[in-house]
Amino acid sequence: MSALPSVRHYCCACFYTDNIFISEYQVHVRFTDTRQFTQDYNRALHDKGCRTSEQFAYVLEKVQKEVQRRMKLGEESVQRRTEISLRYKPLYPALYVLQESFLAEEFLRAVRFCESPHTGLDGLLKHLHSIPEKRIYQLPVFVPEFCRDLVEELENFERSDLPKGRPNTMNNHGVLLNELGFDDTFINPLRDKYLQPLASLLYPDWGGYCLDSHKAFIVKYAVHEDVDLSCHYDNAEVTLNICLGKEFTEGNLYFSDMKEVPLNERQYTDVEHTIGHGILHRGQHVHGALPIESGERWNLVIWMRASQVRNKQCPMCNNKPQLVETVGEGDGFTYDQAGDKVDTVNVCVLN
Ligand SMILES: O=C(O)CCC(=O)C(=O)O
């Protein structure tokens, strides 16, 4: 019997150096070594209020810790996933397997239209609420009962003593859905069967027809926890952000422009959340979330990746990716032995 080929996972080397968020000064920085960091950021951080050498040393330590955390991320995630699968008792096991009954009728109709012989962008737009100039689209995705049950499931998990990986450095609350066991039976079929047909028409220039991996997570905002999210772009070609509830006021998403547009030329548009509705946007569209004023907001975010697109240019550093093999899922790059080779690099050389 021949062994199954093992799937290898990669991220770009920039993951270990770039886009490190310092919440105290609301900036993303790059770190390769202390000298480079001091040279590049001493002045800029000073202007943002980082005045004393103690403050600078604190930031430096924080950045170095973040780099170390990223180095261990894949391994720790695999360990958490194993422990969760052995010890966690789901409240609603049926939620982990995608059923059409979870999906809103309008969503199913839009997807069916994409697969019909009369398909086309103009026809699809009749099924969506759009901000055409920003290529942002909104539609009901989940029925409200599903949203309610999913939030209860997530709260049940939060109450458990199991280890929790957080979505990214900007969200301190929330859950990584692959660690909970949602990927194979829920997010993969949702992406392949339903989201890809929509994205093929809406974002063909962003690999919408060949989305082959994702990172799916929950973000949670509450008054005494995280209330908002700073301006950023996603490590994704196409993002779907679905509001699950619970009850909250304010907390709109805001979108400016694609990341190449200079800061002073960016125009902002707010988009309101509605429970069960999803917002589709390009990952490289700069966006953030305004503060909630009361209640709790839980959203399911799916960063969808197209290896065909990102293998040419990493969306985080804009360069041809320098692949680093990772334990765990990686960031959706593939190493194409036959065709267009991408560079690989050993992560140890970055230390
Ligand atoms: O707060 C939200 O719903 C937006 C989350 C988001 O943009 C992200 O996690 O990438």
Ligand SMILES: [Fe+2]
């Ligand atoms: Fe985002």
